[in-house]
Amino acid sequence: MRRSVVLTLCVVSAAVLASCEHRPPLPGSQEALIGQPAPDLRLTPVQGEVPRTLAGLQGRTAVVELWATWCGACRRSLPEVAGAVTDLERADITFLALNVDARTPTREQNVNAFLREHAPHAPAALDDGTAVARFAARVLPTTIIVAADGRIVSVHAGAVRPDSLVSAALAAANASGSSARD
Numbered sequence: 001m002r003r004s005v006v007l008t009l010c011v012v013s014a015a016v017l018a019s020c021e022h023r024p025p026l027p028g029s030q031e032a033l034i035g036q037p038a039p040d041l042r043l044t045p046v047q048g049e050v051p052r053t054l055a056g057l058q059g060r061t062a063v064v065e066l067w068a069t070w071c072g073a074c075r076r077s078l079p080e081v082a083g084a085v086t087d088l089e090r091a092d093i094t095f096l097a098l099n100v101d102a103r104t105p106t107r108e109q110n111v112n113a114f115l116r117e118h119a120p121h122a123p124a125a126l127d128d129g130t131a132v133a134r135f136a137a138r139v140l141p142t143t144i145i146v147a148a149d150g151r152i153v154s155v156h157a158g159a160v161r162p163d164s165l166v167s168a169a170l171a172a173a174n175a176s177g178s179s180a181r182d
Contacts, residue, residue, distance in 0.1 A: 032136070033155055038064075038146045039134035041127055043098070046108060047115050048123030050096060058150040061173035062094040063165060066131055066142040068101045069114050074141045077159035081143070082122035084162040093169045097124040100131050100140070145169055147176035 040055040051057060054064070065081055067074035078097060085095045097119060099111045108126060115124055131137070135144055138157060145154035145168055153172045 033152045036152055037150050038152050041131055043125035045125050046111055050123050050125045057094050059148055060094050061148050062146045063169050064096045064098050064144045066098050066100050066137050068140055069110050071140040073159050077141050079118040080162050082119035084166050085122055087166050091170055093173055097122045098131055099126050103129055145172045147172055
């Protein structure tokens, strides 16, 4: 009896350990995006110097913050993150607040009003309606760091602290060779 209990425990333990092995990321997950080219989205600039497409950011490390005016966490986080824009720009890193609100007749007006009050210096754009799906964003805000070569190096779901964001962006810039200006 005792022998069968020990044998059963060994078999169960082996099965549990086998299930803990590293598995490839699920297709369509944020983890699967790491190392992949960033999707080329059409952008509608609303504040600051913003290219018409996400590919227009290539050549510099970029931080893209997906956010919405209706998102409570975004409303608290974006002003803090936007406060790091100066530090990022000083390191030759582009920041883009990419609004993903539903496409309505008042969208641009609502976004502009929010930005004027809470993030007046953050470069911002409206997405083309595909950013949430193409970045596999399940939570807002979602922060994506794109290396200078256009590949995604980091995806963070949820609010991020500005100091952590700057550190991660600097690490990505240094790794991709687009570090701070000389």
